[in-house]
Amino acid sequence: MQMTAESKDSAxxxxxxxxxxxxxxxxxxxxLKEGGTPHVVAKNFSIFYGDFEAVKKVNADIxxxxxxxxxxxxxxxxxxxxxxxxxxxxxxxxxxxxxTLMFEGEDIYGKYTDEVLLRKRIGMVFQKPNPFxxxxxxxxxxxxxxxxxxDKKILAEIVEKSLRKAVLWDEVSDRLDRNALxxxxxxxxxxxxxxxxAVEPDILLLDExxxxxxxxxxxxxxxxxxxxxxxxxxxxxxxxxxxxxRVSDHTMFFYEGDLVEYAPTKHLFTNPRDQVTEDYITGRxx
Amino acid sequence: MDLGTRKILxxxxxxxxxxxxxxxxxxxxxxxxxxxxxxxxALYFTxxxxxxxxxxxxxxxxxxxxxxxxxxxxxxxxAPVYRFLGEFEAEMESMDPVxxxxxxxxxxxxxRVLAHMLGPLPGEPEPILLxxxxxxxxxxxVEESLHDLLFVTKWDYSNPEEMAKEYFVPRIDEFRGTALAxxxxxxxxxxxxxxxxxxxxxxxxxxxxxxxAHIFGGIWAEIQGTFFLxxxxxxxxxxxxxxxxxxxxxxxxxxxxxxMLRSANSTLAGVPSIVFGLFGLAFFINTVKVSExxxxxxxxxxLAIMVLPTIIRAAEEAILAxxxxxxxxxxxxGSTKWRTIMTVILPAALPGIITxxxxxxxxxxxxTAPIIxxxxxxxxxxxxxxxxxxxxxxxxxxxxxxLASEHExxxxxxxxxxxxxxxxxxxVLLLNLSAILLRARISKKLKG
Numbered sequence: 128m129q130m131t132a133e134s135k136d137s138a139x140x141x142x143x144x145x146x147x148x149x150x151x152x153x154x155x156x157x158x159l160k161e162g163g164t165p166h167v168v169a170k171n172f173s174i175f176y177g178d179f180e181a182v183k184k185v186n187a188d189i190x191x192x193x194x195x196x197x198x199x200x201x202x203x204x205x206x207x208x209x210x211x212x213x214x215x216x217x218x219x220x221x222x223x224x225x226x227t228l229m230f231e232g233e234d235i236y237g238k239y240t241d242e243v244l245l246r247k248r249i250g251m252v253f254q255k256p257n258p259f260x261x262x263x264x265x266x267x268x269x270x271x272x273x274x275x276x277x278d279k280k281i282l283a284e285i286v287e288k289s290l291r292k293a294v295l296w297d298e299v300s301d302r303l304d305r306n307a308l309x310x311x312x313x314x315x316x317x318x319x320x321x322x323x324x325a326v327e328p329d330i331l332l333l334d335e336x337x338x339x340x341x342x343x344x345x346x347x348x349x350x351x352x353x354x355x356x357x358x359x360x361x362x363x364x365x366x367x368x369x370x371x372x373r374v375s376d377h378t379m380f381f382y383e384g385d386l387v388e389y390a391p392t393k394h395l396f397t398n399p400r401d402q403v404t405e406d407y408i409t410g411r412x413x
Numbered sequence: 414m415d416l417g418t419r420k421i422l423x424x425x426x427x428x429x430x431x432x433x434x435x436x437x438x439x440x441x442x443x444x445x446x447x448x449x450x451x452x453x454x455a456l457y458f459t460x461x462x463x464x465x466x467x468x469x470x471x472x473x474x475x476x477x478x479x480x481x482x483x484x485x486x487x488x489x490x491x492a493p494v495y496r497f498l499g500e501f502e503a504e505m506e507s508m509d510p511v512x513x514x515x516x517x518x519x520x521x522x523x524x525r526v527l528a529h530m531l532g533p534l535p536g537e538p539e540p541i542l543l544x545x546x547x548x549x550x551x552x553x554x555v556e557e558s559l560h561d562l563l564f565v566t567k568w569d570y571s572n573p574e575e576m577a578k579e580y581f582v583p584r585i586d587e588f589r590g591t592a593l594a595x596x597x598x599x600x601x602x603x604x605x606x607x608x609x610x611x612x613x614x615x616x617x618x619x620x621x622x623x624x625x626a627h628i629f630g631g632i633w634a635e636i637q638g639t640f641f642l643x644x645x646x647x648x649x650x651x652x653x654x655x656x657x658x659x660x661x662x663x664x665x666x667x668x669x670x671x672x673m674l675r676s677a678n679s680t681l682a683g684v685p686s687i688v689f690g691l692f693g694l695a696f697f698i699n700t701v702k703v704s705e706x707x708x709x710x711x712x713x714x715x716l717a718i719m720v721l722p723t724i725i726r727a728a729e730e731a732i733l734a735x736x737x738x739x740x741x742x743x744x745x746x747g748s749t750k751w752r753t754i755m756t757v758i759l760p761a762a763l764p765g766i767i768t769x770x771x772x773x774x775x776x777x778x779x780x781t782a783p784i785i786x787x788x789x790x791x792x793x794x795x796x797x798x799x800x801x802x803x804x805x806x807x808x809x810x811x812x813x814x815x816l817a818s819e820h821e822x823x824x825x826x827x828x829x830x831x832x833x834x835x836x837x838x839x840x841v842l843l844l845n846l847s848a849i850l851l852r853a854r855i856s857k858k859l860k861g
Contacts, residue, residue: 215741220666247747257738259757260859269756270746308860319742326746 166191166330166360167212167235171226174207174216181207183384184226189377194352194361196375196392198368200407203381205364209332211235212362213249214242230330247274250323254335256315258307258322263299266307266318270326285325293321294351313344320351331355333363337370349374368408372396380404445838452835455828459552460613462487463532467547467629472621483609490606493599494527495535500592519587523562523596530558531607543625544822550629552610554825559604563597618832626792627812627829628822634795636836638709638806642788643778645713645801646720650777651770653717654724655759658766661725662732663754682722687782689719694786707805709796712788719783720773727769731762761859764852771848775841781810791815809837 165188174182182204189195197205207216214235216222228235235245247270258266267286268276276282286303290296295317299310307318316336323331333352337345352361352374365371371378371392378395380388380403388395388404399405406412414422462483469475501520505513528534532548540546549555564581585597600607621631657678665671693715697703703711735758743753759766781789789811796804816823816830823830 213745215745218737218741218744243747243749245747246745251741251745253738253741253745255738257736257742259739259742260761269743269748273746273748273752306858306860322742322746 164191165189166231168229169226170229172211172228173225174204174211175221175223175225176219177221181384182211182381185386187379187386187389189360189362191360192357193376194356194363194374195377195379196371197362197364197379197381198366198371198407199381199387200412201366204384205379205381206334208381209334209362209364210251212330212332213246213251215251217242247326248328249330249332250326250328251332251334252316252319252323252336255339256312256319258310258315258318260306260308262304263307263310263318264303267322267325270322274326289321289325290318292324292355293317294347294354295321311344313340313347316340316344316348317351320348324355328359330360330362333361335364335366338366345370368396380407382407448831448834448838451828451831455618455832455835456616457612457614458828459610460615461548461550461552461555461608461610463548463608464550464613464615467550467624468617471624471630472617474617487607487609490603491531493603494531494596494607497593497596497599498524498527498534501588501596504592516588516591520593523584523593526558526562530555530562544628547629548608551828552608555604555608555610559600563601619836622795623792623807623829626820626822627816627826632809632812632829632833632836634793635807635809635812635833636840637795638789638793638808639778639810639837639840641709641796641798641801641806642712642716642784642808643774645709646716646777647770647774649714649717650721650724650773654721654770655728655766657721657725658728658732659754659759661729663750663758678722678725681718682726685782686719686780687785689715690783690786693718693783698787704803707786707788707790708803709788709801709806710803712784712805712808713801715783715787716777716780719780720777723773723776724769727772728762728766731765731769732758734765735761764855764859767855768848768852771844771851775844778844779810779837779841781814784808784811791819809833809840813837 167189169185169187169189172182172185173180185208197209199205210216211224211228212230212235216224224236230245230249234240259269261269264283264286267289268282271282271285276285287296287300290299295314298314299305299318307315310318316339320331320333320336337348340348349370352363355361356376363371363375375392378390378392379386380395380399380401382403388399388401390400395404396408399408462480465475465480465483469477469480505516505520508516524534528537528545530549533540533546549558563584565584565587567580567582569578569580583597585594588594588596615631618631619636620633622634623632624630661671661675665674693711697711697714698706698708703714739757739761740753743757744750748756788805789808790805791807791812793805793807796806813830813833816826816833820826
């Protein structure tokens, strides 16, 4: 595998300082021309757990208002990379980073970056649905309340709007005061999306949002992503390659901490440039 | 291992488990049944007219007019007794001195027993101590006194190999042929109309203060003292413990210092309570001088230190048991750490924290050793809320010990001791029950 990567290196895309190996940038230059702007920019960005380098010197532009899927085998660093974007890895004491990760021109890991404000603008939905043990209304209103909205009327509007965006309103509008843990798994996950949307983020990070759901609920979440496309920058980590090809505009393929390939989804799945990518997407992977 | 052996092993283990549980239940019954029986005896018993007299005169409880009628009735029944005594005294005047001296001491014994049973005899000076101002209040005590009156206790030392044997001789034999001989059958036959025994439910045992060191009255001062001490301890220990637990779980970094703190906390949980008691005396009273001498405040502080490790441990466990996904969700929405702790983690951990708190409250209520030197007195008045900073208080746990070991009339007031034990057990049981209910309610609310 290393051999193939080396050979691809020599194919010669602009070299980025000190990278262990060349990254297959970037994405869809065409789309950039169409008006896509980089929203999150990683430069030589590495993430360590203690001494272990889980994500190795990633260089990538994540484009605004597109859906970007992150795929790769387990333990390849895709979730770690996603969680780095809103600094969720801060919860792990041994985790630290090198290089830079910029969000709208600001260093996410900068000395003076307020991670609380950052997380307000970069929302996240987790692998397992994790509503709070509170009512549906309080779950959605939790974020807005945090950020100073206390007017009941405004809160009610936000709750309705968010639930409508998450295509959940029709199912729960008559029982907003019930405990959210009483919902089904799929509904809970859409509630989590609605909760993330209620604080009006710019970016939505989805960390394997359907891995705990049945196919029907998965389809609903995918419809929801389709619904949100164009309004938010969405990053979705997924194990399911069909899902990645269905919902995303761009796809990143991680392998053993390296960003092996990053291309428009159509290209990556039909004409991968890297042998490892091809092996992975065709299932010839051991 | 083949299937047969496995099944036999399973079954024999089940049998052993069931046996041990049944044995434990039996042991519990053996302990609890006598306590409940004895304790209920303090509340429900056959009370005499003397009990009703005390209640009316000391606490203003009961039906005054009916009591007056009863007293008249008993005085009518008792009058012959006093007449027997008067006639015998007159007879003694004319006896020869040797016989007179011999009978005088025996007669003195009769008078003492009668005074104990019926209250002060007419013509005698009013006794100073309350315990001598009234006769016996409970029917079983009257029966004991009656036995004392009718029989003389003697000891049989004839066999030096064995312990001496007790035997009884009718007292009437000592007074045969005198005017007093008629007294004994009279008392035996008329004891009921002299004492008017009646089934009594004495709720005042809980709500009255004690009179003359628990000889009469109830245990309100002790119950209140226990309440003040336990609640006071929780006022100090609960907030401190929860804050410490939050620090340990959410803020402390894993280093040498915090691991030292943790092991110190565990060690503190294993320190014998008497050590806490002496520490409380040496530190809170002698060094810091929170009060001149024993006080509820000093006792509460000592108890607080004793239960602190338990509260910290329980709160820590409860906080760690909150799924990390809640924390991630809250932080992911742009919440600060503090907000997350207050709005998500603590509410979810509340059932566990409260359980730990209430179990500690029960322990603080039941501990004796820490309050011996810092707060408890065996006889004391009911204190008000304002006195907690300066006054010591009686408390159930300490007074149970006191009645069992040091009280001069311990044998006569076993029912008070049982009543205290039952009250203490009930209080602790109620606290634990409320913890279980509260926990169930909050858990249900959290689960939806």
